[in-house]
Amino acid sequence: MQSFDVTEWGKPLQSALRATPTPVGTEVLMRIKYCGVCHSDVHIRDGYFDLGGGKKFFMAERGMKLPVTLGHEPFGTVIAAGPDAKDVPIGQDRLVFPWTGCGTCVRCLEGMDNHCMAPCYLGVQRPGGYADHLIVPHPRYLVDATGVDPAWAATLACSGLTTYSAAVKLLPIPKDEWVLVLGAGGLGLSAVAMLRALGHERIVVADLDPNKFAAARAAGAAATVSAGAADVLEQLKAATGGMVYGAIDLVGAAATFQLAYACLRKGGRYIVSGLYGGEVPISIVPTVQRAIMIQGSYVGSPQELREVVALAKAGKLKALPVEQRPAERISETLDQLKAGTLIGRVVGVMSVTAVMD
Ligand SMILES: [Zn+2]
Numbered sequence: 474m475q476s477f478d479v480t481e482w483g484k485p486l487q488s489a490l491r492a493t494p495t496p497v498g499t500e501v502l503m504r505i506k507y508c509g510v511c512h513s514d515v516h517i518r519d520g521y522f523d524l525g526g527g528k529k530f531f532m533a534e535r536g537m538k539l540p541v542t543l544g545h546e547p548f549g550t551v552i553a554a555g556p557d558a559k560d561v562p563i564g565q566d567r568l569v570f571p572w573t574g575c576g577t578c579v580r581c582l583e584g585m586d587n588h589c590m591a592p593c594y595l596g597v598q599r600p601g602g603y604a605d606h607l608i609v610p611h612p613r614y615l616v617d618a619t620g621v622d623p624a625w626a627a628t629l630a631c632s633g634l635t636t637y638s639a640a641v642k643l644l645p646i647p648k649d650e651w652v653l654v655l656g657a658g659g660l661g662l663s664a665v666a667m668l669r670a671l672g673h674e675r676i677v678v679a680d681l682d683p684n685k686f687a688a689a690r691a692a693g694a695a696a697t698v699s700a701g702a703a704d705v706l707e708q709l710k711a712a713t714g715g716m717v718y719g720a721i722d723l724v725g726a727a728a729t730f731q732l733a734y735a736c737l738r739k740g741g742r743y744i745v746s747g748l749y750g751g752e753v754p755i756s757i758v759p760t761v762q763r764a765i766m767i768q769g770s771y772v773g774s775p776q777e778l779r780e781v782v783a784l785a786k787a788g789k790l791k792a793l794p795v796e797q798r799p800a801e802r803i804s805e806t807l808d809q810l811k812a813g814t815l816i817g818r819v820v821g822v823m824s825v826t827a828v829m830d
């Protein structure tokens with residue numbers, strides 16, 4: 474099999490050939506067709522996340538050893554299974570839930586793998602989908618997305634799931650209230666599409682780059698504001714007629730946190746999913762008096778991924794434009810994501826290369 478690996482933190486991915494693994498126990502072997510190229514892989518390839526205040530979260534200190542195969546938006550064909558895997562759809566295409574936990578703790582057993590304290594995520598702690606083959610630990614992580622464009626379906630495993638899980642944390646959203654979406658990159662556009670799929674229309678998108686506003690409108694935003702403008706709060710007030718009910722932050726920087734905090738109405742909810750990094754001082758008294766809720770939201774559960782796919786199958790979730798690129802261009806795509814020059818989503822086409830069984 475061929476994979477595209479991080480062999481040195483911060484450096485381009487390297488192609489590697491190795492024997493295709495044999496699934497054992499409950500494992501399932503997939504031949505990967507597509508794998509979405511996600512912005513968080515920029516941080517993982519660099520080897521750290523910025524915690525703010527000069528502090529960093531180093532992947533190497535959290536058990537990641539090089540080389541590693543990234544890629545956590547895999548879609549492919551089930552081709553083999555271990556002896557303990559039951560009801561395996563051999564020969565069929567499936568989307569893979571990549572946020573797998575230890576499989577034995579209380580959180581995992583209740584189906585909240587994404588809250589497991591010993592994560593074994595595909596494309597992070599375990600080999601991921603920037604490869605033509607992938608081992609999935611259990612068939613319960615396979616999701617049937619029949620009828621959905623497979624290249625777009627791949628992106629539902631991270632950006633779709635992340636934005637869905639963030640959006641449902643705002644429910645129920647009163648129809649006449651506004652939701653602010655911070656960031657108009659791939660995640661921001663996905664958040665807009667999720668809110669629309671959940672029936673909400675009053676969505677205002679903020680981004681530093683006005684070139685991204687047309688895509689935000691096309692995804693279903695009712696208004697856009699320039700996050701970098703000195704009068705951004707006035708722009709928001711003009712667009713929404715007042716303060717906003719909720720904010721979904723797909724950037725996760727100090728500036729976006731402060732912008733959201735400043736424009737939330739009493740009882741407002743701030744959901745942060747972006748991992749840009751940084752830190753902010755929070756004033757306690759206004760947080761209490763304005764009854765502000767601040768909640769982190771990290772990916773989502775297997776059940777939530779099934780709900781996202783159900784919205785897609787029902788035609789309620791608007792497909793975002795997806796550009797397909799050969800696997801050899803994933804590394805360059807990560808560079809473009811880091812530079813912030815990419816509009817829309819890129820999916821790597823994985824299964825065109827030679828197989829070394
Ligand atoms: Zn991701």
Ligand SMILES: [Zn+2]
Binds near residue numbers: 575578580581590591
């Ligand atoms: Zn667990």
